[in-house]
Amino acid sequence: MTGRIIKTGKDIQSGVKALSRLCPEMRGIHKIVGDPPLRRRPANFPGLARIIVGQQLSVASANSIWRRVELTVCPLTADQFLALDDAALGGCGLSRPKIRTLRALSSAIAGEGLDLARLGRSSNEKIHERLTAIHGIGDWTSDIFIMFCLGRADGWAPGDLALQHAVQSALGLAERPKLPEMSEISERWKPWRGVAARLLWSYYGALREGRAGIPL
Numbered sequence: 001m002t003g004r005i006i007k008t009g010k011d012i013q014s015g016v017k018a019l020s021r022l023c024p025e026m027r028g029i030h031k032i033v034g035d036p037p038l039r040r041r042p043a044n045f046p047g048l049a050r051i052i053v054g055q056q057l058s059v060a061s062a063n064s065i066w067r068r069v070e071l072t073v074c075p076l077t078a079d080q081f082l083a084l085d086d087a088a089l090g091g092c093g094l095s096r097p098k099i100r101t102l103r104a105l106s107s108a109i110a111g112e113g114l115d116l117a118r119l120g121r122s123s124n125e126k127i128h129e130r131l132t133a134i135h136g137i138g139d140w141t142s143d144i145f146i147m148f149c150l151g152r153a154d155g156w157a158p159g160d161l162a163l164q165h166a167v168q169s170a171l172g173l174a175e176r177p178k179l180p181e182m183s184e185i186s187e188r189w190k191p192w193r194g195v196a197a198r199l200l201w202s203y204y205g206a207l208r209e210g211r212a213g214i215p216l
Contacts (some may be wrong), residue, residue: 033206048149056138082107124152
């Protein structure tokens with residue numbers, strides 16, 4: 001049901017080798033950025049909550065807010081999150097929409113019996129269906145949960161803006177690919193799309209920092 005799982009840096013290296021053999025663009029990206037980071041998170045409330053906090057924020061801003069959340073919501077559980085008022089949560093830097101989404105997730109876990117570990121044994125489609133039923137959680141959050149909390153090697157996030165820009169640059173496309181094209185393009189990187197995404201995110205970072213001047 002779940003397929004290959006990325007657990008360690010060695011799994012990343014295996015994916016990089018496979019992609020480099022299959023795809024000249026991936027081989028070129030790897031020469032620029034090296035092995036991408038593992039980026040694993042636990043498949044539990046803190047792991048998914050951390051993804052929600054990071055939605056549409058820079059890495060630095062998300063990390064800063066998350067550190068305050070960890071200090072305020074202690075222990076970091078769904079029950080404890082529900083026990084705090086909006087003023088305390090807002091003091092962490094959480095916006096009202098983020099608080100509402102995190103409360104909805106907390107209620108699903110604490111009140112409705114959502115078991116993220118058990119859900120992690122389901123198909124990607126089932127995970128999407130269950131998570132997107134929670135207010136404020138969409139396909140992007142579900143995809144990132146699948147990739148970085150569950151570690152599925154073939155996870156893919158076609159709606160991620162940075163990933164779309166990286167694909168456009170790497171493949172020399174005239175326009176940024178949208179969801180259908182991103183899904184079609186990614187077929188060439190199966191069953192290692194999760195590693196391809198990590199390489200592309202690293203490549204996007206290199207582009208923004210001016211480190212990707214080497215032709216692919």
